[in-house]
Amino acid sequence: MASELFEQGLKVRKEVLGEAYVNNALKSADDFSMVVQEFSTEVAWGKIWTRPGLPRKTRSLINIAMLVALNRPHELKLHIKSSFNNGVTKDEIKEVLLQTGAYVGVPAAIDGFRLAKEAFAEMEAAKQK
Secondary structure (H helix, E strand, C coil): CCCHHHHHHHHHHHHHHCHHHHHHHHHHCCCCCHHHHHHHHHHHHHHHCCCCCCCHHHHHHHHHHHHHHHCCHHHHHHHHHHHHHHCCCHHHHHHHHHHHHHHCCHHHHHHHHHHHHHHHHHHHHHHHC
């Protein structure tokens, strides 16, 4: 039985990342990997994203910067795409990526820009379908 924290996190996760993405992630999880789905939904989405201290837009921008710094390309593209659900603009993403160049390093920023361009192209292609 899912906890209340899981249910709260699941609601926010679906609002931010999209219901189809989240449902697929949960459906694809097996006995081994379901534990990390539950953990991330309860902790990241249920305990952190539901807090009132920062708006979702700010949380999205912070995530983009951290994912560049951590060199997590799959998660970076996911959060770039989903950030638009929280009101983030391309110009704001550009500024965050540029700032990562100063604080994390130019190679990380260059990868971030490349991945952002790929994410934007994928989003545009999905609109055309």
